[in-house]
Amino acid sequence: MITSMTSLVTVDEVFAARKALSGFARVTPMEPSRGMDSVPGPVYFKCENLQRAGSYxxxxxxxxxxxxxxxxxxxxxxxxxxxxxxxxxxxxxxxxxxxxxxxxxxxxxxxxxxxxxxxxxxxxxxxxxxxxxxxxxxxxxxxxxxxxIHPFDHPDVIAGQGTVACEIFEQCPEVKTIVAGVGGGGLISGIGVAAKALRPEVKVIGVQAEQAAAMPPSLRAGRPVRLSSYATIADGIKVGRPGEVTFPHVRDLVDDVVTVSEEDITQAVLVLLERNKLLVEPAGVVGAAALLSGVLAAEPPTVVVLSGGNIDPLLLLRLIEHGLAASGRFLRFTVRCSDVPGVLASMLGLIAERGGNVIDVMHQRYDRGHYVGEVTVALSVETRGDDHAAHLLSALKDAGYAVTMQGSGAH
Incomplete structure (x- = not known):
């Protein structure tokens, strides 16, 4: 068991790790952010999603x-x-x-x-x-x-992850806040070691998925606490208990740990993909999600570590659709109407006149809740955002259609 007297990893160990990594690990690029106009800037992304094997x-x-x-x-x-x-x-x-x-x-x-x-x-x-x-x-x-080889709970691993901070200070010497995701705590521990030794005034902020956030209760308890249950799309940080070695590093060197929702994570994946042309997995975007959602007000210049880019393409498809729906750009809804010639054409014409793009249509004629001669039509429609989506739905309802929203596009 690690006690309060346990020695933390030193910055000299991080320097030694950096020497060991020379010629093997990439010095990953630092990119200015786009699509984060609501966040005080400048904000930069440390692109560990472009590291060898796709992560730090x-x-x-x-x-x-x-x-x-x-x-x-x-x-x-x-x-x-x-x-x-x-x-x-x-x-x-x-x-x-x-x-x-x-x-x-x-x-x-x-x-x-x-x-x-x-x-x-x-x-x-x-x-x-x-x-x-x-x-x-x-x-x-x-x-x-x-x-x-433990994924996070070993001094050598912490020292290796701390080399990310060394590169950050060289690429962005004016940085005031470093934000990174937290699972077991290896990355944030290493960053904390380097930051507090080299630039103690720099704030180090960790971010967890709120449905798998073991660090905040552990910090309150003063010891690693195991969650009774946890689930998140951010599988890379889905850890139920902080490490015995990492916990004292986080306790002593990290300024704060905040949490973000699954919705926040989804939106951040989409913003980075669409606006910054960066493919980042859910665990890798939690720092950006914390800024975009407003749960973290960081002192700029801020560097956000994008910790990984290994994402299942099928999950990416679902996240894109969900993110578009949440931003009002993709609607799923059903319309109950009379099953007579011309009704569907009239409804689709109304959608087209209002600028909606119908992706798919499905009839459901046989349902216990239907009256004879009724049909439910399920539609997926692309829109231009929340205002346009609200206008389109209002037009359908004003025309007498009974609209029921499906999924996260509900208005």
Missing amino acids: KVRGAYVRISRLSKAERARGVVAASAGNHAQGVAVAAAELGAAATVFMPSGAPLPKVAATRGYGARVELVGSTVEDCLAAAREHSEATGAVF
Whole structure:
């Protein structure tokens, strides 16, 4: 158990990690933000979504494995992850000549599973949570002698992640606030180590998904607290309990931890994709989500770490549709009307006259709630935003159509 007397990682260890990573990890770009006009600026994005293997995780994984002895590497390494740590370990192990076995949840996104295998690791699908995989990985380590590479709770991993902050200070020397996502706490711990040693006046803010936010209650309790349940689309930060090593770093070095909703995360994915041309996974956008939603008022200049870009294309499709609906640009609704010739054409004509673009139409003639001669028509319509959507729906209702909204596009 880690006590209050436990030594924190030092900035010299972060410097050593940076030297170890030279020639392996990318110095990822810093990009000015777009589409964040409501946020006091300037705001910059540290694009770890463009890192090798698609996330910052490769930094800590490489540093940890690079510090193993030849004998330890010969026994191989084992890890547990929902995706990004898995890929980071796979890439780092291949570079350093160690065989890697990775345990992933059975529901892990298929592209992350395929990528991990593609980088050379052996993948085992176990259980439904990262905690299930951690238990399996530890059992494998005990049975085979493979070295367990924890996704966040180790000083070498924290030191490796802290190299992100070193690059931030070089790329944006005037930074006043650094914002990053928090799962188990490895990234924010490393950033805190570097920031408070090099620029103690810089604020370090962590962000969690509110449906998987173990850090705030842990900080209140003064010790790591396990959530009884947690679920979020941000699978990369879906962690039910802070680490024993990371917790004191967050407690002592991080200025605040805030939370964002699933809706906030979805909107941020869309803004970064549409306005900034950056593909970022849900866990990677929580910092941007905190600024866009207003739950965090950061002192600018602000640097937001976009921690990963590994997203399942099917999830991306759903997030885009959901985000468009939430912004009033995509409507799903049903209209109950008479099942007689000309009614559907008249309704579609009204939608077209008001500038709506019908994506799809489906008739539902046989329903217990229908009167004889009635039909329900389900429509998906593209609009130009909230005002246009409200105008279109109002026109349908004024014309006598009984409109019922479906999903998140309700007005």
